[in-house]
Amino acid sequence: MEAYVFEIIGTALLILLGNGIVANALLKDTKGGDTGWVGITIGWAVAVFVGVFVSADVSGAHLNPAVTLGFATAGKFSWALVPGYIIAQFIGAMLGTTLVWLTYKKHYDATEDQGAILASFANTPAIKNPFWNFMTEFIATFAFVLAIFYIAGGSMSDEPISLGSLDALPVALLVLGIGISLGGPTGYAINPARDLGPRIMHALLPIKGKGSSAWWYAWIPVFGPIAGGVVAALVYLWIEMY
Incomplete structure:
Protein backbone atom coordinates (compact mmCIF):
# COMPACT_ATOMS: atom_id res chain seq x y z
CA MET A 1 0.00 0.00 0.00
CA GLU A 2 2.83 2.42 0.83
CA ALA A 3 4.30 1.91 -2.65
CA TYR A 4 0.98 2.83 -4.25
CA VAL A 5 0.72 5.96 -2.10
CA PHE A 6 4.19 7.10 -3.17
CA GLU A 7 3.36 6.42 -6.82
CA ILE A 8 0.41 8.78 -6.37
CA ILE A 9 2.56 11.40 -4.63
CA GLY A 10 5.41 11.15 -7.12
CA THR A 11 3.13 11.34 -10.15
CA ALA A 12 1.14 14.20 -8.65
CA LEU A 13 4.35 16.20 -8.15
CA LEU A 14 5.50 15.32 -11.67
CA ILE A 15 2.30 16.67 -13.22
CA LEU A 16 1.96 19.63 -10.86
CA LEU A 17 5.38 20.96 -11.83
CA GLY A 18 5.31 19.73 -15.45
CA ASN A 19 1.90 21.01 -16.44
CA GLY A 20 2.57 23.99 -14.18
CA ILE A 21 5.42 25.17 -16.39
CA VAL A 22 3.21 24.82 -19.47
CA ALA A 23 0.45 26.84 -17.80
CA ASN A 24 2.97 29.51 -16.79
CA ALA A 25 4.27 29.71 -20.37
CA LEU A 26 0.97 29.70 -22.24
CA LEU A 27 -1.85 31.13 -20.15
CA LYS A 28 -2.73 34.81 -20.32
CA ASP A 29 -1.11 37.39 -18.03
CA THR A 30 1.25 35.07 -16.15
CA LYS A 31 4.77 36.23 -15.34
CA GLY A 32 6.25 33.37 -17.35
CA GLY A 33 4.86 34.13 -20.77
CA ASP A 34 8.31 34.37 -22.32
CA THR A 35 9.38 30.95 -21.02
CA GLY A 36 9.45 29.27 -24.44
CA TRP A 37 10.09 25.67 -25.45
CA VAL A 38 13.49 25.41 -23.75
CA GLY A 39 11.97 26.65 -20.50
CA ILE A 40 9.17 24.11 -20.80
CA THR A 41 11.61 21.23 -21.36
CA ILE A 42 13.73 22.34 -18.39
CA GLY A 43 10.60 22.62 -16.26
CA TRP A 44 9.55 19.09 -17.18
CA ALA A 45 13.04 17.81 -16.39
CA VAL A 46 12.84 19.38 -12.93
CA ALA A 47 9.36 17.91 -12.51
CA VAL A 48 10.73 14.44 -13.27
CA PHE A 49 13.65 14.98 -10.88
CA VAL A 50 11.31 15.90 -8.02
CA GLY A 51 8.80 13.12 -8.70
CA VAL A 52 11.50 10.45 -8.94
CA PHE A 53 13.51 11.71 -5.96
CA VAL A 54 10.48 11.77 -3.66
CA SER A 55 9.08 8.36 -4.57
CA ALA A 56 12.07 6.30 -5.71
CA ASP A 57 13.12 4.65 -2.45
CA VAL A 58 9.57 3.49 -1.66
CA SER A 59 7.81 2.70 -4.94
CA GLY A 60 10.72 2.62 -7.39
CA ALA A 61 9.39 5.81 -9.03
CA HIS A 62 7.80 4.33 -12.14
CA LEU A 63 5.36 7.29 -12.42
CA ASN A 64 4.47 6.03 -15.89
CA PRO A 65 2.50 3.00 -17.13
CA ALA A 66 5.00 2.56 -19.98
CA VAL A 67 7.80 2.07 -17.43
CA THR A 68 5.69 -0.26 -15.29
CA LEU A 69 4.68 -2.39 -18.28
CA GLY A 70 8.23 -2.35 -19.62
CA PHE A 71 9.68 -3.58 -16.32
CA ALA A 72 7.00 -6.27 -16.07
CA THR A 73 7.57 -7.41 -19.66
CA ALA A 74 11.28 -7.79 -18.92
CA GLY A 75 10.52 -9.84 -15.81
CA LYS A 76 11.82 -7.10 -13.51
CA PHE A 77 8.51 -6.23 -11.86
CA SER A 78 5.62 -8.36 -10.63
CA TRP A 79 2.61 -8.44 -12.95
CA ALA A 80 0.43 -8.67 -9.83
CA LEU A 81 1.45 -5.11 -8.91
CA VAL A 82 0.92 -3.64 -12.38
CA PRO A 83 -2.80 -2.73 -12.10
CA GLY A 84 -2.33 -1.02 -8.73
CA TYR A 85 0.65 0.97 -9.96
CA ILE A 86 -1.15 2.14 -13.10
CA ILE A 87 -4.23 3.16 -11.13
CA LEU A 99 -3.65 21.50 -8.46
CA VAL A 100 -2.29 23.30 -11.55
CA TRP A 101 -5.80 24.47 -12.37
CA LEU A 102 -6.33 25.73 -8.83
CA THR A 103 -2.98 27.53 -8.91
CA TYR A 104 -3.71 29.27 -12.22
CA LYS A 105 -7.49 29.58 -11.83
CA LYS A 106 -7.68 33.32 -12.61
CA HIS A 107 -5.37 32.91 -15.61
CA TYR A 108 -7.54 30.11 -16.97
CA ASP A 109 -10.51 32.46 -16.59
CA ALA A 110 -8.65 35.16 -18.53
CA THR A 111 -7.36 32.90 -21.35
CA GLU A 112 -9.45 32.75 -24.52
CA ASP A 113 -7.05 30.53 -26.48
CA GLN A 114 -8.60 27.07 -26.18
CA GLY A 115 -5.45 25.42 -27.54
CA ALA A 116 -3.32 27.02 -24.83
CA ILE A 117 -5.73 25.85 -22.15
CA LEU A 118 -5.69 22.28 -23.45
CA ALA A 119 -1.89 22.31 -23.84
CA SER A 120 -1.53 22.89 -20.10
CA PHE A 121 -3.40 19.62 -19.56
CA ALA A 122 -2.61 17.29 -22.46
CA ASN A 123 -0.95 17.10 -25.86
CA THR A 124 -1.99 17.56 -29.47
CA PRO A 125 0.36 17.21 -32.45
CA ALA A 126 2.01 20.08 -34.29
CA ILE A 127 1.05 18.39 -37.58
CA LYS A 128 -1.90 16.00 -37.46
CA ASN A 129 -0.97 12.61 -38.86
CA PRO A 130 -2.01 9.65 -36.69
CA PHE A 131 0.59 7.22 -38.01
CA TRP A 132 3.56 9.56 -37.67
CA ASN A 133 2.29 11.00 -34.39
CA PHE A 134 2.14 7.43 -33.07
CA MET A 135 5.65 6.76 -34.37
CA THR A 136 7.00 9.85 -32.61
CA GLU A 137 5.55 8.77 -29.26
CA PHE A 138 6.68 5.19 -29.85
CA ILE A 139 10.29 6.17 -30.66
CA ALA A 140 10.59 8.72 -27.84
CA THR A 141 9.22 6.27 -25.27
CA PHE A 142 11.34 3.43 -26.62
CA ALA A 143 14.46 5.55 -26.06
CA PHE A 144 13.20 6.62 -22.64
CA VAL A 145 12.40 3.16 -21.30
CA ALA A 152 18.19 1.59 -12.89
CA GLY A 153 21.09 -0.87 -13.03
CA GLY A 154 19.27 -3.65 -14.80
CA SER A 155 20.92 -6.99 -15.48
CA MET A 156 19.79 -10.45 -16.54
CA SER A 157 19.45 -11.64 -12.94
CA ASP A 158 15.97 -12.44 -11.70
CA GLU A 159 16.09 -9.60 -9.18
CA PRO A 160 13.55 -6.79 -9.66
CA ILE A 161 14.95 -3.40 -10.62
CA SER A 162 13.67 0.04 -9.72
CA LEU A 163 14.87 3.60 -9.66
CA GLY A 164 16.53 4.92 -6.51
CA SER A 165 16.77 8.54 -5.41
CA LEU A 166 20.31 8.80 -6.83
CA ASP A 167 18.84 8.05 -10.26
CA ALA A 168 16.63 11.16 -10.17
CA LEU A 169 19.15 13.43 -11.89
CA PRO A 170 20.04 11.03 -14.74
CA VAL A 171 16.35 10.45 -15.45
CA ALA A 172 15.67 14.19 -15.39
CA LEU A 173 18.50 14.76 -17.88
CA LEU A 174 17.13 11.95 -20.03
CA VAL A 175 13.72 13.62 -20.16
CA LEU A 176 15.34 16.98 -20.90
CA GLY A 177 17.19 15.42 -23.82
CA ILE A 178 14.08 13.74 -25.18
CA GLY A 179 12.09 16.97 -24.91
CA ILE A 180 14.67 19.06 -26.72
CA SER A 181 15.48 16.40 -29.34
CA LEU A 182 12.20 14.60 -30.00
CA GLY A 183 9.47 16.69 -28.40
CA GLY A 184 8.56 19.00 -31.27
CA PRO A 185 6.11 16.85 -33.27
CA THR A 186 3.77 15.79 -30.43
CA GLY A 187 4.87 17.44 -27.19
CA TYR A 188 6.50 14.17 -25.97
CA ALA A 189 3.85 12.67 -23.68
CA ILE A 190 5.93 9.44 -23.32
CA ASN A 191 3.54 8.56 -20.49
CA PRO A 192 -0.10 7.46 -20.85
CA ALA A 193 -1.03 8.68 -17.35
CA ARG A 194 0.60 12.04 -17.92
CA ASP A 195 -1.63 12.71 -20.94
CA LEU A 196 -4.89 10.84 -20.36
CA GLY A 197 -5.31 11.65 -16.66
CA PRO A 198 -5.08 15.43 -17.21
CA ARG A 199 -7.17 15.17 -20.39
CA ILE A 200 -9.96 13.59 -18.34
CA MET A 201 -9.70 16.46 -15.84
CA HIS A 202 -9.79 18.98 -18.69
CA ALA A 203 -13.13 17.47 -19.67
CA LEU A 204 -14.45 17.41 -16.09
CA LEU A 205 -13.26 20.68 -14.55
CA PRO A 206 -15.41 23.83 -14.90
CA ILE A 207 -12.88 25.74 -17.01
CA LYS A 208 -14.25 28.87 -18.65
CA GLY A 209 -14.28 28.63 -22.47
CA LYS A 210 -12.10 25.52 -22.51
CA GLY A 211 -13.36 24.01 -25.76
CA SER A 212 -12.73 20.45 -26.89
CA SER A 213 -10.57 17.94 -24.99
CA ALA A 214 -9.35 16.59 -28.38
CA TRP A 215 -10.44 13.02 -27.76
CA TRP A 216 -9.67 12.25 -31.42
CA TYR A 217 -5.98 12.30 -30.43
CA ALA A 218 -6.18 10.74 -26.95
CA TRP A 219 -5.39 7.16 -28.03
CA ILE A 220 -1.96 8.07 -29.47
CA PRO A 221 -0.24 9.23 -26.25
CA VAL A 222 -1.64 6.11 -24.57
CA PHE A 223 -0.83 3.35 -27.04
CA GLY A 224 2.31 4.90 -28.56
CA PRO A 225 4.14 4.99 -25.22
CA ILE A 226 2.84 1.56 -24.18
CA ALA A 227 4.12 0.04 -27.42
CA GLY A 228 7.43 1.87 -27.09
CA GLY A 229 7.89 0.70 -23.52
CA VAL A 230 7.11 -2.94 -24.27
CA VAL A 231 9.36 -3.04 -27.34
CA ALA A 232 12.15 -1.40 -25.32
CA ALA A 233 11.82 -4.22 -22.78
CA LEU A 234 12.06 -6.86 -25.53
CA VAL A 235 15.13 -5.16 -27.03
CA TYR A 236 16.68 -4.94 -23.57
CA LEU A 237 16.16 -8.69 -23.08
CA TRP A 238 17.69 -9.39 -26.50
CA ILE A 239 20.72 -7.19 -25.78
CA GLU A 240 21.28 -8.80 -22.39
CA MET A 241 21.33 -12.26 -23.95
CA TYR A 242 24.68 -11.48 -25.60
Whole structure:
Protein backbone atom coordinates (compact mmCIF):
# COMPACT_ATOMS: atom_id res chain seq x y z
CA MET A 1 0.00 0.00 0.00
CA GLU A 2 2.83 2.42 0.83
CA ALA A 3 4.30 1.91 -2.65
CA TYR A 4 0.98 2.83 -4.25
CA VAL A 5 0.72 5.96 -2.10
CA PHE A 6 4.19 7.10 -3.17
CA GLU A 7 3.36 6.42 -6.82
CA ILE A 8 0.41 8.78 -6.37
CA ILE A 9 2.56 11.40 -4.63
CA GLY A 10 5.41 11.15 -7.12
CA THR A 11 3.13 11.34 -10.15
CA ALA A 12 1.14 14.20 -8.65
CA LEU A 13 4.35 16.20 -8.15
CA LEU A 14 5.50 15.32 -11.67
CA ILE A 15 2.30 16.67 -13.22
CA LEU A 16 1.96 19.63 -10.86
CA LEU A 17 5.38 20.96 -11.83
CA GLY A 18 5.31 19.73 -15.45
CA ASN A 19 1.90 21.01 -16.44
CA GLY A 20 2.57 23.99 -14.18
CA ILE A 21 5.42 25.17 -16.39
CA VAL A 22 3.21 24.82 -19.47
CA ALA A 23 0.45 26.84 -17.80
CA ASN A 24 2.97 29.51 -16.79
CA ALA A 25 4.27 29.71 -20.37
CA LEU A 26 0.97 29.70 -22.24
CA LEU A 27 -1.85 31.13 -20.15
CA LYS A 28 -2.73 34.81 -20.32
CA ASP A 29 -1.11 37.39 -18.03
CA THR A 30 1.25 35.07 -16.15
CA LYS A 31 4.77 36.23 -15.34
CA GLY A 32 6.25 33.37 -17.35
CA GLY A 33 4.86 34.13 -20.77
CA ASP A 34 8.31 34.37 -22.32
CA THR A 35 9.38 30.95 -21.02
CA GLY A 36 9.45 29.27 -24.44
CA TRP A 37 10.09 25.67 -25.45
CA VAL A 38 13.49 25.41 -23.75
CA GLY A 39 11.97 26.65 -20.50
CA ILE A 40 9.17 24.11 -20.80
CA THR A 41 11.61 21.23 -21.36
CA ILE A 42 13.73 22.34 -18.39
CA GLY A 43 10.60 22.62 -16.26
CA TRP A 44 9.55 19.09 -17.18
CA ALA A 45 13.04 17.81 -16.39
CA VAL A 46 12.84 19.38 -12.93
CA ALA A 47 9.36 17.91 -12.51
CA VAL A 48 10.73 14.44 -13.27
CA PHE A 49 13.65 14.98 -10.88
CA VAL A 50 11.31 15.90 -8.02
CA GLY A 51 8.80 13.12 -8.70
CA VAL A 52 11.50 10.45 -8.94
CA PHE A 53 13.51 11.71 -5.96
CA VAL A 54 10.48 11.77 -3.66
CA SER A 55 9.08 8.36 -4.57
CA ALA A 56 12.07 6.30 -5.71
CA ASP A 57 13.12 4.65 -2.45
CA VAL A 58 9.57 3.49 -1.66
CA SER A 59 7.81 2.70 -4.94
CA GLY A 60 10.72 2.62 -7.39
CA ALA A 61 9.39 5.81 -9.03
CA HIS A 62 7.80 4.33 -12.14
CA LEU A 63 5.36 7.29 -12.42
CA ASN A 64 4.47 6.03 -15.89
CA PRO A 65 2.50 3.00 -17.13
CA ALA A 66 5.00 2.56 -19.98
CA VAL A 67 7.80 2.07 -17.43
CA THR A 68 5.69 -0.26 -15.29
CA LEU A 69 4.68 -2.39 -18.28
CA GLY A 70 8.23 -2.35 -19.62
CA PHE A 71 9.68 -3.58 -16.32
CA ALA A 72 7.00 -6.27 -16.07
CA THR A 73 7.57 -7.41 -19.66
CA ALA A 74 11.28 -7.79 -18.92
CA GLY A 75 10.52 -9.84 -15.81
CA LYS A 76 11.82 -7.10 -13.51
CA PHE A 77 8.51 -6.23 -11.86
CA SER A 78 5.62 -8.36 -10.63
CA TRP A 79 2.61 -8.44 -12.95
CA ALA A 80 0.43 -8.67 -9.83
CA LEU A 81 1.45 -5.11 -8.91
CA VAL A 82 0.92 -3.64 -12.38
CA PRO A 83 -2.80 -2.73 -12.10
CA GLY A 84 -2.33 -1.02 -8.73
CA TYR A 85 0.65 0.97 -9.96
CA ILE A 86 -1.15 2.14 -13.10
CA ILE A 87 -4.23 3.16 -11.13
CA ALA A 88 -2.00 5.07 -8.69
CA GLN A 89 -0.26 6.84 -11.58
CA PHE A 90 -3.57 7.95 -13.05
CA ILE A 91 -4.84 9.17 -9.68
CA GLY A 92 -1.63 11.12 -9.19
CA ALA A 93 -1.80 12.65 -12.66
CA MET A 94 -5.40 13.74 -12.17
CA LEU A 95 -4.60 15.19 -8.75
CA GLY A 96 -1.50 17.02 -9.98
CA THR A 97 -3.24 18.66 -12.92
CA THR A 98 -6.15 19.72 -10.69
CA LEU A 99 -3.65 21.50 -8.46
CA VAL A 100 -2.29 23.30 -11.55
CA TRP A 101 -5.80 24.47 -12.37
CA LEU A 102 -6.33 25.73 -8.83
CA THR A 103 -2.98 27.53 -8.91
CA TYR A 104 -3.71 29.27 -12.22
CA LYS A 105 -7.49 29.58 -11.83
CA LYS A 106 -7.68 33.32 -12.61
CA HIS A 107 -5.37 32.91 -15.61
CA TYR A 108 -7.54 30.11 -16.97
CA ASP A 109 -10.51 32.46 -16.59
CA ALA A 110 -8.65 35.16 -18.53
CA THR A 111 -7.36 32.90 -21.35
CA GLU A 112 -9.45 32.75 -24.52
CA ASP A 113 -7.05 30.53 -26.48
CA GLN A 114 -8.60 27.07 -26.18
CA GLY A 115 -5.45 25.42 -27.54
CA ALA A 116 -3.32 27.02 -24.83
CA ILE A 117 -5.73 25.85 -22.15
CA LEU A 118 -5.69 22.28 -23.45
CA ALA A 119 -1.89 22.31 -23.84
CA SER A 120 -1.53 22.89 -20.10
CA PHE A 121 -3.40 19.62 -19.56
CA ALA A 122 -2.61 17.29 -22.46
CA ASN A 123 -0.95 17.10 -25.86
CA THR A 124 -1.99 17.56 -29.47
CA PRO A 125 0.36 17.21 -32.45
CA ALA A 126 2.01 20.08 -34.29
CA ILE A 127 1.05 18.39 -37.58
CA LYS A 128 -1.90 16.00 -37.46
CA ASN A 129 -0.97 12.61 -38.86
CA PRO A 130 -2.01 9.65 -36.69
CA PHE A 131 0.59 7.22 -38.01
CA TRP A 132 3.56 9.56 -37.67
CA ASN A 133 2.29 11.00 -34.39
CA PHE A 134 2.14 7.43 -33.07
CA MET A 135 5.65 6.76 -34.37
CA THR A 136 7.00 9.85 -32.61
CA GLU A 137 5.55 8.77 -29.26
CA PHE A 138 6.68 5.19 -29.85
CA ILE A 139 10.29 6.17 -30.66
CA ALA A 140 10.59 8.72 -27.84
CA THR A 141 9.22 6.27 -25.27
CA PHE A 142 11.34 3.43 -26.62
CA ALA A 143 14.46 5.55 -26.06
CA PHE A 144 13.20 6.62 -22.64
CA VAL A 145 12.40 3.16 -21.30
CA LEU A 146 15.47 1.46 -22.77
CA ALA A 147 17.67 4.06 -21.09
CA ILE A 148 15.73 3.65 -17.82
CA PHE A 149 16.68 -0.04 -17.71
CA TYR A 150 20.36 0.87 -17.60
CA ILE A 151 19.98 3.89 -15.32
CA ALA A 152 18.19 1.59 -12.89
CA GLY A 153 21.09 -0.87 -13.03
CA GLY A 154 19.27 -3.65 -14.80
CA SER A 155 20.92 -6.99 -15.48
CA MET A 156 19.79 -10.45 -16.54
CA SER A 157 19.45 -11.64 -12.94
CA ASP A 158 15.97 -12.44 -11.70
CA GLU A 159 16.09 -9.60 -9.18
CA PRO A 160 13.55 -6.79 -9.66
CA ILE A 161 14.95 -3.40 -10.62
CA SER A 162 13.67 0.04 -9.72
CA LEU A 163 14.87 3.60 -9.66
CA GLY A 164 16.53 4.92 -6.51
CA SER A 165 16.77 8.54 -5.41
CA LEU A 166 20.31 8.80 -6.83
CA ASP A 167 18.84 8.05 -10.26
CA ALA A 168 16.63 11.16 -10.17
CA LEU A 169 19.15 13.43 -11.89
CA PRO A 170 20.04 11.03 -14.74
CA VAL A 171 16.35 10.45 -15.45
CA ALA A 172 15.67 14.19 -15.39
CA LEU A 173 18.50 14.76 -17.88
CA LEU A 174 17.13 11.95 -20.03
CA VAL A 175 13.72 13.62 -20.16
CA LEU A 176 15.34 16.98 -20.90
CA GLY A 177 17.19 15.42 -23.82
CA ILE A 178 14.08 13.74 -25.18
CA GLY A 179 12.09 16.97 -24.91
CA ILE A 180 14.67 19.06 -26.72
CA SER A 181 15.48 16.40 -29.34
CA LEU A 182 12.20 14.60 -30.00
CA GLY A 183 9.47 16.69 -28.40
CA GLY A 184 8.56 19.00 -31.27
CA PRO A 185 6.11 16.85 -33.27
CA THR A 186 3.77 15.79 -30.43
CA GLY A 187 4.87 17.44 -27.19
CA TYR A 188 6.50 14.17 -25.97
CA ALA A 189 3.85 12.67 -23.68
CA ILE A 190 5.93 9.44 -23.32
CA ASN A 191 3.54 8.56 -20.49
CA PRO A 192 -0.10 7.46 -20.85
CA ALA A 193 -1.03 8.68 -17.35
CA ARG A 194 0.60 12.04 -17.92
CA ASP A 195 -1.63 12.71 -20.94
CA LEU A 196 -4.89 10.84 -20.36
CA GLY A 197 -5.31 11.65 -16.66
CA PRO A 198 -5.08 15.43 -17.21
CA ARG A 199 -7.17 15.17 -20.39
CA ILE A 200 -9.96 13.59 -18.34
CA MET A 201 -9.70 16.46 -15.84
CA HIS A 202 -9.79 18.98 -18.69
CA ALA A 203 -13.13 17.47 -19.67
CA LEU A 204 -14.45 17.41 -16.09
CA LEU A 205 -13.26 20.68 -14.55
CA PRO A 206 -15.41 23.83 -14.90
CA ILE A 207 -12.88 25.74 -17.01
CA LYS A 208 -14.25 28.87 -18.65
CA GLY A 209 -14.28 28.63 -22.47
CA LYS A 210 -12.10 25.52 -22.51
CA GLY A 211 -13.36 24.01 -25.76
CA SER A 212 -12.73 20.45 -26.89
CA SER A 213 -10.57 17.94 -24.99
CA ALA A 214 -9.35 16.59 -28.38
CA TRP A 215 -10.44 13.02 -27.76
CA TRP A 216 -9.67 12.25 -31.42
CA TYR A 217 -5.98 12.30 -30.43
CA ALA A 218 -6.18 10.74 -26.95
CA TRP A 219 -5.39 7.16 -28.03
CA ILE A 220 -1.96 8.07 -29.47
CA PRO A 221 -0.24 9.23 -26.25
CA VAL A 222 -1.64 6.11 -24.57
CA PHE A 223 -0.83 3.35 -27.04
CA GLY A 224 2.31 4.90 -28.56
CA PRO A 225 4.14 4.99 -25.22
CA ILE A 226 2.84 1.56 -24.18
CA ALA A 227 4.12 0.04 -27.42
CA GLY A 228 7.43 1.87 -27.09
CA GLY A 229 7.89 0.70 -23.52
CA VAL A 230 7.11 -2.94 -24.27
CA VAL A 231 9.36 -3.04 -27.34
CA ALA A 232 12.15 -1.40 -25.32
CA ALA A 233 11.82 -4.22 -22.78
CA LEU A 234 12.06 -6.86 -25.53
CA VAL A 235 15.13 -5.16 -27.03
CA TYR A 236 16.68 -4.94 -23.57
CA LEU A 237 16.16 -8.69 -23.08
CA TRP A 238 17.69 -9.39 -26.50
CA ILE A 239 20.72 -7.19 -25.78
CA GLU A 240 21.28 -8.80 -22.39
CA MET A 241 21.33 -12.26 -23.95
CA TYR A 242 24.68 -11.48 -25.60
